[in-house]
Amino acid sequence: MKGTVLGFDNLTGEGVILNDQDVRYSFSKINWRDTLAPEKGQRVDFEPWGTMANNVFLDVRAGQFAPAADMSFKEAIQACFRRITDFQGRSRRKEYWYFRIFGIICSGLFSLISGDLRHSSGISVGLLEIVISLAWLYLFVVDLSVSVRRLHDINRSGWWTLLYLTVIGTIPLLIMMCFDTNPRINKWGYPAK
Structure with a gap:
């Protein structure tokens, strides 16, 4: 499922993703599977698990990953x-x-x-x-x-x-x-x- 990171707090290690159907999913640092740190506005791909986002990766097609x-x-x-x-x-x-x-x-x-x-x-x-x-x-x-x-x-x-x-x-x-x-x-x- 695709979505956008609405925000991420480095102190608590928790963030929120808004999917393309305007449903919010929360995620924590352990669910983040990319080498780059989560930031507001990043396009991501994730697996929904109830109200949580699991296996969150940056969306490669959005060209957000660093070389x-x-x-x-x-x-x-x-x-x-x-x-x-x-x-x-x-x-x-x-x-x-x-x-x-x-x-x-x-x-x-x-x-x-x-x-x-x-x-x-x-x-x-x-x-x-x-x-x-x-x-x-x-x-x-x-x-x-x-x-x-x-x-x-x-x-x-x-x-x-x-x-x-x-x-x-x-x-x-x-x-x-x-x-x-x-x-x-x-x-x-x-x-x-």
């Missing part, structure tokens, strides 16, 4: 963290690779900190190790979700991420992550760029 070159490093990282639980949408190549770089930097920092902690002892050191482990786990989930969305963007199933479990399978998977966005709408939504 991949416009996404900065910071915006890509923020988009990945904002969409941590989104295993259904699509993500741009730039978003995936920026988060991959961010993950490598964080893993290096975690390794340095953990290496220094091996020579120390105490309760605070143990707590810091737990915090580092939880942060690493959080980054892993974010990385998994952006990898699945990236595969969806090239019209592949997210199950291909299981290739990461094999040594030799990582190479073709990384090559697939370099493919350009499939320009057609698929079962995971509109093109990411």
Whole structure:
């Protein structure tokens, strides 16, 4: 169903959409499936669910989506963290690779900190190790979700991420992550760029 965003409040994470038949639907940040933030006046496509709008995407035909070159490093990282639980949408190549770089930097920092902690002892050191482990786990989930969305963007199933479990399978998977966005709408939504 098509509609227009009437407004969105960043503090509460909730907004309202008016469909083409003048019926209002509310939506929250978790229903928003696009990398760009919702703004008043945007044309969207969504699935009605009672009085709620679910799986809200920008309308590609309205030409409102930004090209991949416009996404900065910071915006890509923020988009990945904002969409941590989104295993259904699509993500741009730039978003995936920026988060991959961010993950490598964080893993290096975690390794340095953990290496220094091996020579120390105490309760605070143990707590810091737990915090580092939880942060690493959080980054892993974010990385998994952006990898699945990236595969969806090239019209592949997210199950291909299981290739990461094999040594030799990582190479073709990384090559697939370099493919350009499939320009057609698929079962995971509109093109990411």
